[in-house]
Amino acid sequence: MKRVAIVGLGGIGSNLVEPLCRILAYSDSDNEKIPKRVILIDGKAYKERNRERQKFSALANKAETTKEWLELMFTELNIESKPVFVNSNNILALIREGDVIFLGCDNHATRNLVSGHVASLDNALLISGGNELYDGNVQVYERRGGKDITPSLTFQHPEIESPIDRNPAELSCEELAKAGEPQLLVVNLTVATLMLNAFVLWLNGFGPYYEVYFDLQTGNVRPVRQKLTSP
Amino acid sequence: MLKLATSVAPTATTTKTDRLRVVCGANTQELEGMLGYTVREVRNNLREVMNIGDDHTVILVNGKQLADEGVFLDGNEELEFKKPAGQKG
Numbered sequence: 001m002k003r004v005a006i007v008g009l010g011g012i013g014s015n016l017v018e019p020l021c022r023i024l025a026y027s028d029s030d031n032e033k034i035p036k037r038v039i040l041i042d043g044k045a046y047k048e049r050n051r052e053r054q055k056f057s058a059l060a061n062k063a064e065t066t067k068e069w070l071e072l073m074f075t076e077l078n079i080e081s082k083p084v085f086v087n088s089n090n091i092l093a094l095i096r097e098g099d100v101i102f103l104g105c106d107n108h109a110t111r112n113l114v115s116g117h118v119a120s121l122d123n124a125l126l127i128s129g130g131n132e133l134y135d136g137n138v139q140v141y142e143r144r145g146g147k148d149i150t151p152s153l154t155f156q157h158p159e160i161e162s163p164i165d166r167n168p169a170e171l172s173c174e175e176l177a178k179a180g181e182p183q184l185l186v187v188n189l190t191v192a193t194l195m196l197n198a199f200v201l202w203l204n205g206f207g208p209y210y211e212v213y214f215d216l217q218t219g220n221v222r223p224v225r226q227k228l229t230s231p
Numbered sequence: 232m233l234k235l236a237t238s239v240a241p242t243a244t245t246t247k248t249d250r251l252r253v254v255c256g257a258n259t260q261e262l263e264g265m266l267g268y269t270v271r272e273v274r275n276n277l278r279e280v281m282n283i284g285d286d287h288t289v290i291l292v293n294g295k296q297l298a299d300e301g302v303f304l305d306g307n308e309e310l311e312f313k314k315p316a317g318q319k320g
Contacts, residue, residue: 130317
């Protein structure tokens with residue numbers, strides 16, 4: 001695995017990126033699975049109204065401003081920024097063979113696009129997280145040797161298979177500027193933590209689940225387990 | 232244990248070992264005496280308690296996807312109303 005791509009640097013992505021870089025920079029250097037190149041991808045700018053929930057240093061493009069402070073902290077890593085939305089025209093260049101992808105976007109259209117692209121790769125690991133007000137889930141989609149090791153994001157998720165929302169690349173400036181529905185920092189943090197959990201398990205050769213649900217109101221976390229398949 | 236209210240009486244005798252496990256998202260409930268209930272009845276009765284929305288359209292019985300909610304349960308299955316993926320981030 002050569003690179004880590006982080007798609008979406010909002011509530012989930014902006015809280016995930018620093019601990020992830022700590023893992024990449026300071027974990028077992030003998031583990032060849034640990035990439036040292038990080039690609040940050042987001043076409044939006046940070047907004048003041050989101051400061052309670054999102055970690056940022058300036059009201060500028062999310063990918064570019066995150067790169068600025070991350071590369072000061074993690075000189076061991078090669079960090080790049082792509083200030084764009086992932087779409088069908090650029091996805092081939094943005095997400096490549098062998099990538100580990102952390103997907104923390106806010107729409108199923110992008111989840112569908114990225115999952116479909118990963119399905120065309122021989123080797124990739126896609127860790128996708130999303131939430132509602134008090135609950136959410138993380139899905140782990142691994143491709144190895146041209147085969148699905150775990151199911152794609154659309155498996156048993158018709159809302160991702162046929163999304164009714166739209167890719168932000170297709171929205172007008174007015175539509176993009178509209179405030180989204182309320183979210184909670186602690187819920188975004190839970191998604192980010194579960195995504196990092198899944199990555200660390202994968203790094204260490206464990207892969208007992210391909211999806212995990214959580215509900216902060218009940219305190220429950222439930223993995224969805226699958227019999228592992230060999231490539 | 233949660234006891235469901237239904238207008239349709241079960242047609243078979245319940246046994247002491249009947250235990251239906253109902254799953255939705257991170258949450259589970261175990262119910263006794265569900266022999267003869269349909270999947271639709273379980274959904275309707277647990278809708279609020281387990282937050283089962285109308286958009287929970289994928290239904291799994293013992294891990295296999297079901298097409299018809301009118302199917303009768305034998306009371307010992309795992310019944311999952313698959314929760315849609317979180318959309319926001």
